[in-house]
Amino acid sequence: xxxxxxxxxxxxxxxxxxxxxxxxxxxxxxxxxxxxxxxxxxxxxxxxxxxxxxxxxxxxxxxxxxxxxxxxxxxxxxxxxxxxxxxxxxxxxxxxxxxxxxxxxxxxxxxxxxxxxxxxxxxxxxxxxxxxxxxxxxxxxxxxxxxxxxxxxxxxxxxxxxxxxxxxxxxxxxxxxxxxxxxxxxxxxxxxxxxxxxxxxxxxxxxxxxxxxxxxxxxxxxxxxxxxxxxxxxxxxxxxxxxxxxxxxxxxxxxxxxxxxxxxxxxxxxxxxxxxxxxxxxxxxxxxxxxxxxxxxxxxxxxxxxxxxxxxxxxxxxxxxxxxxxxxxxxxxxxxxxxxxxxxxxxxxxxxxxxxxxxxxxxxxxxxxxxxxxxxxxxxxxxxxxxxxxxxxxxxxxxxxx
Numbered sequence: 001x002x003x004x005x006x007x008x009x010x011x012x013x014x015x016x017x018x019x020x021x022x023x024x025x026x027x028x029x030x031x032x033x034x035x036x037x038x039x040x041x042x043x044x045x046x047x048x049x050x051x052x053x054x055x056x057x058x059x060x061x062x063x064x065x066x067x068x069x070x071x072x073x074x075x076x077x078x079x080x081x082x083x084x085x086x087x088x089x090x091x092x093x094x095x096x097x098x099x100x101x102x103x104x105x106x107x108x109x110x111x112x113x114x115x116x117x118x119x120x121x122x123x124x125x126x127x128x129x130x131x132x133x134x135x136x137x138x139x140x141x142x143x144x145x146x147x148x149x150x151x152x153x154x155x156x157x158x159x160x161x162x163x164x165x166x167x168x169x170x171x172x173x174x175x176x177x178x179x180x181x182x183x184x185x186x187x188x189x190x191x192x193x194x195x196x197x198x199x200x201x202x203x204x205x206x207x208x209x210x211x212x213x214x215x216x217x218x219x220x221x222x223x224x225x226x227x228x229x230x231x232x233x234x235x236x237x238x239x240x241x242x243x244x245x246x247x248x249x250x251x252x253x254x255x256x257x258x259x260x261x262x263x264x265x266x267x268x269x270x271x272x273x274x275x276x277x278x279x280x281x282x283x284x285x286x287x288x289x290x291x292x293x294x295x296x297x298x299x300x301x302x303x304x305x306x307x308x309x310x311x312x313x314x315x316x317x318x319x320x321x322x323x324x325x326x327x328x329x330x331x332x333x334x335x336x337x338x339x340x341x342x343x344x345x346x347x348x349x350x351x352x353x354x355x356x357x358x359x360x361x362x363x364x365x366x367x368x369x370x371x372x373x374x375x376x377x378x379x380x381x382x383x384x385x386x387x388x389x390x391x392x393x394x395x396x397x398x399x400x401x402x
Contacts, residue, residue: 003035003401008087010080010096012061012069014044016290019315020115023184024093026209027113028053030393031400041083043069056083066095066118067164073098084108089400097174104177111399112175113182116312119175120195122161122168123147125235126310128332128351130191141165150234172196180399182206185334188312206395208313210387213322215380216297220369224255225283226361227300227325229293229316230307231261237306237330238267242274243354244306248361249278255365257304258296260285297323301372302364305329308351313338321383324376328360342382343375 015025029050032038038053043061060072060079073080073096080099084090090103093113103110116124122144126133134140144165145158172195175181181202183189193200226245230236238259245257262268262284271282297303303320311333318338320327329335331348339345347364349356367375 005036005088005401006086007031007036007038007089007091007400008083009038009040009091009093010042010061010099011040011092011094012043012063012096013094014040014042014047014055016048017044020094022211022290022315023115023208024113025050026211027093027396030209030389030396034393034397036400039083039087041080061096067167069096070098070170077102081106092178097171100174100177110178111180111182112178114188114192114312115184117188117191117310118168119171119192119199122165126191127235127308128310128330130194130310135195137166140168147235172199175199175202178202180204182399184208184313185337187310187334187337191310204395204399206399207387207392208315208318209389209392210322210384211315211319213294213319215322215324215376218301218324218369218372218376220372223299223301223372224365225258225300226255226328227258227260227296227303228305229260229303230305232264232267235307235309237308237352240306240308240352240354240357241304242270244304244357244361245281246274246278247354247358249281251358251362253362253365255361256281256283258283258285258300260293260296261287263287294319294323297325300325301367302326302328302347302361304357304361305335306349306351306357307332307335309333311335317344318383318387321379324373324380326364326372326375326379328357328364338383338386342379344379 013021015021028038032050032052041056041058043058049055060076063069084103084106087108089109091111092099095118100110117126118124125147141162144161148154148158148161176198181199183192183203183205186205189203189205193203228241230238232238259282268284271284275282303325305327307330313334317327317329317335326347327344328347330351332351347360349360
């Protein structure tokens with residue numbers, strides 16, 4: 001299939017940075033295979049490129065905050081004009097939103113892909129349930145300050161975040177110039193449309209293409225562990241996991257917890273102290289490569305995701321199901337949409353409820369090896385069917401060529 005359309009992608013980050021960047025990488029792979037001529041301008045230096053896709057590094061996109069990113073784009077907009085003029089379509093999959101009106105000035109089709117809640121919230125974080133979220137500016141400012149205190153224990157960052165929060169109102173204005181806005185899930189689209197009704201007619205829902213993840217067969221004697229990948233973040237529910245794990249230990253159930261992406265010295269110290277007290281139930285690891293994280297699925301009975309926030313379509317859940325590992329996850333965001341109709345739906349629990357999480361973990365540990373294998377196969381089959389690549393390809397082709 002050949003479209004011969006020139007696609008300009010402007011993304012300050014790129015794979016293997018995170019889950020959104022992995023999704024972007026997979027989307028570009030499909031678009032490349034459909035014949036698009038793709039140029040990616042990025043601020044990321046250490047990337048994993050796709051064959052047949054051109055990449056260009058731009059220092060203007062290499063910045064740690066979105067405010068600096070926006071300033072760089074607005075001040076250095078002439079830097080991008082040549083590439084915009086040579087393109088047929090401009091694709092914005094992260095937060096380089098000031099490019100949108102510039103691209104429209106040159107008559108280009110603009111597609112924005114949302115992987116979080118940036119248009120709604122400065123931190124792109126909304127705690128469950130979204131229905132309790134308030135639209136007034138004072139609430140948003142106080143919420144941003146609280147987020148920085150809980151996540152980073154930084155009063156300075158809380159003050160800066162509070163001062164910057166009003167600038168987030170620029171995002172819906174920039175997005176109003178876009179032709180199409182892609183959301184990851186129905187819940188995601190609902191929240192964006194609710195907060196910015198003027199954008200609702202532009203919204204399309206397209207699931208992320210599936211990454212390449214093998215099925216790992218479970219051997220019960222070797223798979224008595226739980227896997228957690230949320231790091232130190234309060235919003236990811238690390239405290240919920242620790243509380244639930246201690247409850248499980250106190251029920252005299254022998255198991256271990258692989259806790260990854262731990263950078264906080266306080267958390268490391270806490271887990272080390274608990275290891276001394278309870279015979280080393282925690283395997284504590286720092287940042288690890290995505291490939292190595294996936295390898296842990298060989299050794300675990302379940303992935304635990306006790307997130308407290310409305311996550312549109314967490315890739316960690318999708319990868320878990322592809323790997324044949326049961327995800328035990330909070331009932332929030334797009335997670336129920338992913339697991340609906342599978343055994344994993346039974347493993348959903350109320351966000352923040354450590355007692356409920358403990359019960360779910362105990363239930364998984366009671367499964368036989370045969371049950372674990374059969375459930376794993378069915379989970380993989382279900383996610384492959386729900387995220388059918390041909391359907392996703394057709395949806396992408398529809399929005400990029402219509």
